[in-house]
Amino acid sequence: MTESEAESYRILVVDDEPDVEPLMLQRMRRHIRSGRYSFVFAQNGVEALEVLNSDPDIDMVVSDINMPRMDGLTLLSQIAELNPDLRAVIVSAYGDMKNIRTAMNRGAFDFVTKPLDFDDLQVTIERTLENMKAWKEALSSRDKLVSLQRELDVASQMQQSILPTQFPRGDDFEVFGSMEPARNVGGDFFDVVLLDDGEIGLAIADVSGKGVPAALFMMSSRTLLKGSAIGLTEPGKVLREVNNLLAEDNESAMFVTVLYAVYNPATGHLAYANGGHNLPVIFHGDGSSSVLPYTDGLALAVLSGVEFVEGEITLAPGDTLVLYTDGVTEAMDSENVEFGMDRLQTVFAGGAPQSAEAANEAVFAAVREFVAGAPQSDDITCLTLRRGGAQG
Amino acid sequence: MELKSTREGTNLIVDVEGRVDGTNAMDFQSALEDAIQQSDQGVIMDMGQLQYISSAGLRVILLVAKSLQKQNAKLLGCALSESVREIFAISGFDKIVPVHESRADALKALED
Structure with missing residues (x-):
């Protein structure tokens, strides 16, 4: 048994429905028996606070929103004051986007929807626990003098814990994302958010800087982006809101480049705004490619009050949109030659990708082949959206 | 990365050569901070010989621009190569650091 498997976590579940307790104990029995999880239950926010006050070992909370006496949203605000590490x-x-958005803005790490899918809940719990662990280590590293390598390890755990591991797909679209972290620098992340009316929010980002401060900045960027994406349908407004929040008291001058897009699977329509990020490439069904048209913007957290111009396109069936970070285009071979846009745009000259995952892998493979073993100096990240259907 | 500076009146002109990335951004920062004086009214960064700047380098530029702002001084860029100009345009940093064709244009902009 490895060390991480031996760790055990205490989870408080808050729900006013009496069925939840027996169901949770039954469906999570394997993880309870192995000692990884132990559960405590409360029926509303007031009871939950009483439990949190009397039981200091609780690591995380899973809470319903609508409950008598104190609802989940009020509970969230109270938790933030009680213990910001929870x-x-x-x-x-x-589809209750308004409440989900409020919850994210009040510091919820993530959300699941009813009816509960316990496998999905378990994946979410694991990601949340991993993030909490990385966060605690990051805070303690920030306060202590730690070795640079240790600090980079903590930052990298933090980064891994916020990346989605499951991707939405439908009859006529699929999404896939992955990241190959650099050994010692890096600040890339991506996110996929399910929005109202079946739309999908796609974000790719690159935080300047490295180590624990950059990881903490990445964490705030990700949470603010997710919270703003839910409920604000226009990408330009999402970036404007996140930028204004990040730009407040940003003495460290860290910043993050973000490309945020909202895709409608029914129509193929894609609206986007750009906060200083590399422009995505669209690979067409016939093997040709184009770059998403430039729209005016600025890296986030640099200057408050900036407006982000919105662009829009419609993906044709068979089109594949690849969002990437500069780790792809600026990957260098042993002679310091960059991979560059031209090579990226011709990755699929021999034929359009047949799936989002295949497209991602082909880009990574092309970069790997090009650098031929030269050391990787930056994270390499790709997030791919493919519109299915007839080939163009 | 090489950094050379010359002074013209109350303005400082900094020549940056080579590459600025995560591996030397700290050196870039301390070299700039050493070169800049409290009395400087304007700082012109001549990037004619700058081949590449990463986000770590842009962050140093942002830090310098912010601290110059506090002493009511300006930071300008000039003579950017095609690739560096593109980095400034896509990241939007040309909004933070106004970019001019030549050193003479930048000096003229400081006089206006």
Whole structure:
């Protein structure tokens, strides 16, 4: 048994429905028996606070929103004051974006929707616990003098814990993302957010700087982006809101480049705004490619009050949109030659990718082949959206 | 990365050569901070010989621009190569650091 498997976590579940307790104990029995999880239950926010006050060993909270006496959103605000290290996951009705958004803005780490899918809940719990662990280590590293390597390890755990591991797909679209972290620098992340009316928010980002401060900055960027994406349908407004929040008191002058897009799977319509990030490439069904048209913007957290111009395109069936970070285009071979845009745009000259995952892998393979073993100096990240259907 | 500076009146002109990335951004920062004086009214960064700047390098430029702002001084860029100009345009940093064709244009902009 490895060290991480031996760790055990205490989870408080808050729900006013009496069925939840026996169901949770039954469905999570394997993880309870192995000692990884132990559960405590409360029926509303008031009871939950009483439990949190009397049981200091609780690591995370899974809470319903609508409950008598004190609802989940009020509970979240209270938790933030009680113990900012506690992580909370919100359970809400499907499509209840307004409440989900409020929950994210009040510091919820993530959300799951009803009816509860326990496999999905378990994946979410694991990600949340991993993030909490990395966060605690990051805070203690920030306060202590730690070795640079140790600090970079903590930052890298933090980064891994916020990346989605499951991707939405439908009859006529698929999404896939992956990152190959650099050994010692890096600040890339991506996110995929399910929005109202079946739309999908796609974000790719690169934080300047490295180590624990950059990881903490990345964490705030990700949470603010997710919270703003839910409920604000226009990408330009999402970036404007996140930028204004990040730009407040940013003495460290860290910044993050973000490309945020909202995709409508029914129509193929894609609206986007750009906060100083590399422009994505669209690979067409016939093997040709184009770059998403430039729209005016600025890296986030640099200057408050900036407006982000919105662009829009419609993906044709068979089109593949690849969002990437400069780790792809600026990957260098042993002679310091960059991979560059031209090579990226011709990765699929021999034929359009047949799936989002295949497209991602082909880009990574092309970069790997090009650098031929030269050391990787930056994270390499790709997030791919493919519109299925007839080939163009 | 090589950094050379010359002074013209109350303005400082800094020549940056080579590459600025995560491996030497700290050196870039301390070299700039050493070169800049409290009395400087304007700082012109001549990037004619700058081949590449990464986000770590842009962050140093942002830090310098912020601290110059506090002493009511300006930071300008000039003579950017095609690739560096593109980095400034895509990241939007040309909004933070106004970019001019030549050193003479930048000096003229400081006089206006």
